[in-house]
Structures are given as C-alpha cells and as structure tokens.
Amino acid sequence: MRIGRFSTLKVELLGVRFDDLSPEEMVHTAASLIEAGGFHYAVTPNPEFLLAARKNEAFRTVLNQADLSMPDGIGVVYVSKILGRPLKGRVPGIDFAEHLVAWMARTGKRLYLLGSKPGVAEAAAKTLTERYPGLTVCGTHDGYFQEDAPVIEAVRASGADVVLVGLGAPKQELWMAQNGPATGARFMVGLGGALDVFAGNVERAPEAWQKAGMEWCYRLLKEPKRIGRMAKLPLVLVQAAGARLRGR
Ligand code: UDP
Helix, strand or coil, rough: CCCCCCEECCEEEECCECCCCCCHHHHHHHHHHHCCCCEEEEECCHHHHHHHHHCCCCHHHHHCCEECHHHCCCCHHHHHCCCCCCCCCCHHHHHHHHHHHHHHHCCCCEEEEECCCCHHHHHHHHHHHHHHHCCCEEECCCCCCCCCHHHHHHHHHHHCCCEEECCCCCCCHHHHHHHHHHHHCCCCEEEECCHHHHHHHHCCCCHHHHHHHHHHHHHHHHCCCHHHCHHHHHHHHHHHHHHCCCCC
C-alpha cells in the first residue's frame, strides 16, 4: 500500500505485522491517513503484545488489520534482529502521539482523549493544550465505562478527528477496531498508559535512559511490581530464537 509519501512495508514478527518506518515517517503516514478521510487506526505492540497475540486470535487479527503498527520499545527491535528482519528502530507510541498532537495543533484538527482513571484524561488535556498552543481538545472520557454506545456518541458529538485511546491491551485495540468507524473520527491510536504520563501521574525515563534503550529498566526501578510483566521480555526473545532456528 502507498499512503502519501511513504509506502508501508510490513515486517512480520512472531505473527504480528509492523511498519518499518522512522518516527517521522510514522507521523507523516498518520497525517496522510487523516487527510485521506475514512477511519484508520494504529497500534503500538510491545513484547507483551507479541506473547498475548500468540494465544489470542482476535487480538492478533485486530493488530494485523491496523493501518499503522509501530514497535513500542526496544524489546520488539531485539526480536526483529534475532529473526533476521531488523526494524529501523523503536517508535514509542507516546512519542508518536506527541508529534501527532503537535501536527494537529498546527493544522487545526480536533483531539479527543479516551481512557485511564477518572480525571486523568482531563489532566492530560491540560498538559497538552499548554504544551501545544492552538490545540483543540474537543472532549475527554475515562476508560472505566460499562457500555460502549454512550462513549461512541460522545466522541461523535465532539466532532473529533483523532482519538488517543488508553484502555490497556487488548481492550483498546478491540475497542478501536469494533467501535472506531461509528464514532466518525478519522484516526485512533492505542496508547496504554500514555494519558497517565501526559497527566503527570507516571514519570517517563530521562532522555539518556531512553536513548540507551533502558527505559524499561527505569520503569522497573520506579514500579517494581511490573517485574512479572517485564519477565515476559526474555520469554519473547527465546521464542524469536526458536522461530529463527525453525526458519520462520
Ligand atoms: N485502563 C482503562 N480501562 C480499563 C483498564 C485499564 O482505562 O478497563 C487504563 C489504565 O487506567 C491505564 C492504562 O489503561 O491508564 C494501562 O494500560 P497498560 O497497562 O496497557 O499500559 P502501559 O502501562 O503498558 O503503557
């Protein structure tokens, strides 16, 4: 497929497809999709997604039907190297979102924030509008709702162009694929806990740690209870090595 200036070359890693694009190219592609009209969505798989997608076919399907799939974290880049299909590099979903929001502020697009605990999306909206003057946040909603219909209607009534969705995986991916078109929005991206970071509730690693590919380690030091989740990284690397040996 060719969208705007970039053709999307998909690379499959352990059954999940990724776009091999730089962060700038990801944002340009998203902007082209938004301008093209219709509904599109993006996903940000990390090593935990890869493991979950092996067992959960519905999750794997919505990941692979996404218009844009970015390797969220150094673990996926390691997997790509082990499999002999190296990606250009990681594209953290939160960095992608910031650049997209900056573009939206410049081009007058309307942003909706959906997800996280009550109050978080509002705090994230405040941060983003202060950081990107001219940005229109047309609505917010927490991520602990029971019925989809009122949320779909709220997004539709807001006239949003783009929705940042932080419901955790795989809920956010399934939600975007199933309900995105009915909202009238043009683009959604699943971002896990990014709204908590924008709201200032969760701190990101300093840039030097990020550049060194050690953001996961910083996060572990700050939130030791994540050890169970992070222990999945070595497992996914072992699976990648096994797949390589089997020639897949
Ligand atoms: N979340 C939500 N609704 C739910 C479950 C989770 O809005 O039913 C939010 C949660 O408050 C948090 C985010 O989803 O903001 C967590 O997502 P995840 O753990 O995937 O994010 P990560 O921390 O890995 O970025």
